[in-house]
Amino acid sequence: xxxxxxxxxxxxxxxxxxxxxxxxxxxxxxxxxxxxxxxxxxxxxxxxxxxxxxxxxxxxxxxxxxxxxxxxxxxxxxxxxxxxxxxxxxxxxxxxxxxxxxxxxxxxxxxxxxxxxxxxxxxxxxxxxxxxxxxxxxxxxxxxxxxxxxxxxxxxxxxxxxxxxxxxxxxxxxxxxxxxxxxxxxxxxxxxxxxxxxxxxxxxxxxxxxxxxxxxxxxxxxxxxxxxxxxxxxxxxxxxxxxxxxxxxxxxxxxxxxxxxxxxxxxxxxxxxxxxxxxxxxxxxxxxxxxxxxxxxxxxxxxxxxxxxxxxxxxxxxxxxxxxxxxxxxxxxxxxxxxxxxxxxxxxxxxxxxxxxxxxxxxxxxxxxxxxxxxxxxxxxxxxxxxxxxxxxxxxxxxxxxxxxxxxxxxxxxxxxxxxxxxxxxxxxxxxxxxxxxxxxxxxxxxxxxxxxxxxxxxxxxxxxxxxxxxxxxxxxxxxxxxxxxxxxxxxxxxxxxxxxxxxxxxxxxxxxxxxxxxxxxxxxxxxxxxxxxxxxxxxxxxxxxxxxxx
Amino acid sequence: xxxxxxxxxxxxxxxxxxxxxxxxxxxxxxxxxxxxxxxxxxxxxxxxxxxxxxxxxxxxxxxxxxxxxxxxxxxxxxxx
Numbered sequence: 132x133x134x135x136x137x138x139x140x141x142x143x144x145x146x147x148x149x150x151x152x153x154x155x156x157x158x159x160x161x162x163x164x165x166x167x168x169x170x171x172x173x174x175x176x177x178x179x180x181x182x183x184x185x186x187x188x189x190x191x192x193x194x195x196x197x198x199x200x201x202x203x204x205x206x207x208x209x210x211x212x213x214x215x216x217x218x219x220x221x222x223x224x225x226x227x228x229x230x231x232x233x234x235x236x237x238x239x240x241x242x243x244x245x246x247x248x249x250x251x252x253x254x255x256x257x258x259x260x261x262x263x264x265x266x267x268x269x270x271x272x273x274x275x276x277x278x279x280x281x282x283x284x285x286x287x288x289x290x291x292x293x294x295x296x297x298x299x300x301x302x303x304x305x306x307x308x309x310x311x312x313x314x315x316x317x318x319x320x321x322x323x324x325x326x327x328x329x330x331x332x333x334x335x336x337x338x339x340x341x342x343x344x345x346x347x348x349x350x351x352x353x354x355x356x357x358x359x360x361x362x363x364x365x366x367x368x369x370x371x372x373x374x375x376x377x378x379x380x381x382x383x384x385x386x387x388x389x390x391x392x393x394x395x396x397x398x399x400x401x402x403x404x405x406x407x408x409x410x411x412x413x414x415x416x417x418x419x420x421x422x423x424x425x426x427x428x429x430x431x432x433x434x435x436x437x438x439x440x441x442x443x444x445x446x447x448x449x450x451x452x453x454x455x456x457x458x459x460x461x462x463x464x465x466x467x468x469x470x471x472x473x474x475x476x477x478x479x480x481x482x483x484x485x486x487x488x489x490x491x492x493x494x495x496x497x498x499x500x501x502x503x504x505x506x507x508x509x510x511x512x513x514x515x516x517x518x519x520x521x522x523x524x525x526x527x528x529x530x531x532x533x534x535x536x537x538x539x540x541x542x543x544x545x546x547x548x549x550x551x552x553x554x555x556x557x558x559x560x561x562x563x564x565x566x567x568x569x570x571x572x573x574x575x576x577x578x579x580x581x582x583x584x585x586x587x588x589x590x591x592x593x594x595x596x597x598x599x600x601x602x603x604x605x606x607x608x609x610x611x612x613x614x615x616x617x618x619x620x621x622x623x624x625x626x627x628x629x630x631x632x633x634x635x636x637x638x639x640x641x642x643x644x645x646x647x648x649x650x651x652x653x654x655x656x657x658x659x660x661x662x663x664x665x666x667x668x669x670x671x672x673x674x675x676x677x678x679x680x681x682x
Numbered sequence: 683x684x685x686x687x688x689x690x691x692x693x694x695x696x697x698x699x700x701x702x703x704x705x706x707x708x709x710x711x712x713x714x715x716x717x718x719x720x721x722x723x724x725x726x727x728x729x730x731x732x733x734x735x736x737x738x739x740x741x742x743x744x745x746x747x748x749x750x751x752x753x754x755x756x757x758x759x760x761x762x
Contacts, residue, residue, distance in 0.1 A: 212704035219712055264707040291709055612706035671698060 189463040191499050196418075196458055196598045201609065201639065202674055209609045209639045216611060220260030235293040257633060265615030266292040268630055274301060276319045277310040279650035283627065302625070306659050308645045309629035313486040313602050314573045315650030316517030316557045322565070323517065323556040330552035338545050342370075346545035354551045358522050361558055362492065363502040366531075367524035370539045371546045373481060373511030374400040376521030379539035381477070382408040383532075384507070385446050390430050392423065392474070393448040396456060401448050401479060410446075411436070417456070420464045423447070427472045445474035451483030451494035451510075455636060455644070457597020457605050459483070462494055466504045477507045485515025486602050491561045491574045497600070515561075518553040520546045577602060577649040580656060584647050587660050592673035596642070604645040605631075606663075606672075613670050614641050620669065624662040 226232040236259055237250045267288060275282040283302040286295040316323060330350070340346035351369065358367040370376045381404030385391055389410040393401060395417040405412050413430070416422040427445070434441050447469060449460045462478075469476045480493045488496025493510065495502050502508065508524040523533060534540055561570040581602045588595050594607040608614055608630065618630045621643075632641040647656075667673050700706040705713050 208702050212702065215716070216704050216707070219708060219716075222712075261707070610701060610704065612701045612704040615707055616701060669694075669697075670701060 189467065194459075194461070194598070198456070198458075198596050199594045199675060199677070201607075202676070205609050205674060206639055209611070212610050212612060213638065216261055220256060223260060224256070235290070261611060262632075263292055265618070267295070268615060268618030271627070272297075276317055277307055277312060278317050279307055279312070279315065279648060279652070279655060280304045281307045281310075281627065283622075302622075305622070305625050305627045306651075306655050307627050307648075308659055309627055310648070311482070311514040311646055312517065312648045312650060313482075313515045313577055313646070314491070314517075314557070314561070315648050316515070316553075316560075318517070318650075322560065322569075323553050326556040327549040327553045331549045334548035336547055336549060338547055340544065341542055342540040342545040348545075348548060348551075350548050350551045350555070351545060354546075354555055355522075357555055357558055359524060361562060362508055362524045363495075364508060364524040364526070366527040366529075367522050368530050368533055368540075369512075369520055369522045369546055369551075370537075371520050371544055372539075373513050373519070373521035375539050375543055376509060376511070376523060377401050377479065378404040378407060379543070380509075380523060380533060380537050381405055381446075381448075382538065383536045384408070384477075385410045385444065388435065388443040390442045390445045391448060392426055392430075392445065394418070394450065394453075394460075396453050397448055397450060398454075398479065398481070401450070405448065417453070418458055418461055420461055420468065423465070424468055424472075427468060427474060431472060445472070446477055447474050448477050449479070451478060451480035451487070452598075452601050452603060454482050454603050455605065455631065455642075457595075457601045457603045459487070459494060459497070459598040459601055462498050462500060466500060470504075475506045476504075477509065478505045480508065480510035481521075482514055482601075482603060484510040485561060486577060487600065489574070491515070491570065512550075512554050516554050516557045518550045518557070520550060520554070573649040577647065580647045580649065580651055583653075584645070584656055584660070587656075588663070589675070589677075591660075591664050591667065592675045593663075593667060594675045602647045604647065605642040606645065607674065608641050608643055608672065609639055609674075611641065613672065616670055617643055617666060617672070620666045621662065624666070626659050626662050 223232070227234045227236075236255070239246065239249055243249075267286065271286070272284040273281050274284050281304075283305050285298045285300045285302050287298050288295050310317065318324060334348065334350070338346045338348070342351075354369055355367050358369065359365065370379075377398070377400035381391075381401070385405075385408045387409050389408070391405045391408070391410045391412045393405055393412060393414055395414050413426050415426050430442060430445060433439060447465065449462075449465060452459055460478075465476060468474075478494070483497070484493040485491045487494050490496050492502075493508075495505060495508070502524075506525055507529065509521065510524075511521045512518040513520070523530070556565075559565045560567070561574070563570050578600070581600065581604075585595060585599060585604060588604065588606065596605045596607065597603065608617055611632065614630045614632050618628060621628045628643050628645065630641070630643045636642060651659075697706075700713075703716070705716055708716070
């Protein structure tokens, strides 16, 4: 017991080791110093991974996530379906190659036929032969504001989705379950829209320069101070594009000789930024703290690959909410690990800012932690604030360094003034500084809608991934034909959904992804849920084996 | 209205078959090719089983009963 079984965290909290009752060996050292041991489970639950983790005070409320396993029959049938489509894909490619059929795909010119092929290679096989056949579920043109209800342009195709033509009609009042409109700020009337209009009248729309040269407006300075206050950090900086915030700033923060530990399911912008930086990248299993700890320990013990010198810095890249899984990062544990092993943490709150936490301040607020523990807080304004762009917040020295060294400030255009004004107004609304309780109401409505929607879907018998509190709800479809069928059937019932398939998800785990919004009323959610249940019965999507019989 | 329900039910079953085998996404002529090939294979399996399974079952029964029948006879012969 003298070999202390607790460690002191910087904020004075005691964190109990999950290993209980380890005895010391002859030297007096406890053999395994790992912070988070794999819990030895007596009964292996084969079906579900229900993690209710009460780890010695790190989590203030239960953390309930579930990723139900794919039923075996469904997996076999899905592989069979993909096999059949592959055979037909080969058949069609053969016909196209031997000119029995007109080829709609891009081909090289006659003179270049003997060169190395530019277009017809295997990577495009999937695009040509599956994606094209169900392409009418994506890129649907929207002709109104993407709020809780929207209008879609009706399209017709006469050559099986190779070309579309507009029939001239508009599908009105489609319930929007796909837009990232978590707090409902995507609207063309109201406080934010009026403020943005005034701003357009004052500044115009164009910035016409990069931030470094002539694109630094007073509205940008105001926005940055507001963002810093909102997040609870010393200083913040905003950029014109959310993707570019990640991909252009990670290279400025890490370089050769640094180590980046990135989660398995990180977004493409984080992956691109990590690759552009030139650091060594190691991937840990999704949200798995034992895997992360093992990588950290290996990195510190062995150092750089050949020379075994210590790493210049270790940067951990995680996201607040992972939009394809609906899972929330285990932030208290990541922070405990980062403090123990002296690594830096980069938190990408693209989906969680404004959507989680009692004050809408993101995943740090949700867990009740100190924002100063996260070294670099990054996020985007696209999702909850109804605007565009990204920000990075942290210590003043860090932000001053980024102001001069980031690629985005020097080369990319800065944010447009009406967009910045929209963010300012919506952020003030969320913080309550404009004197109304509108922000608080929206936050409360979002969390109510999320709980209700998830509970109803689970009770119906669908397989839903993710944390109970995340507003992103992935519903598993699995089979390739059901991807197309689900999208089309939902549109017939006037509900717009987003379905996702292979490159974005593992090949058999295709899903439909719903984004709950504070702008959805209870009636809209009920309509949507009834339609989803109907389509689920029609397509036989209710795979879950934990069905609670409805009374 | 039983015929109507029955036809609807059969239509729904066909839709499930289209979804599970992923034929749903293919063009009609490809669907016809697949249906023809599958139907031909199933017809051949049924024909083969109709012609050959009774004969094989009868031969198998004879073989096994012959095997079990011989043993007691030979021991009786030895005893005598």
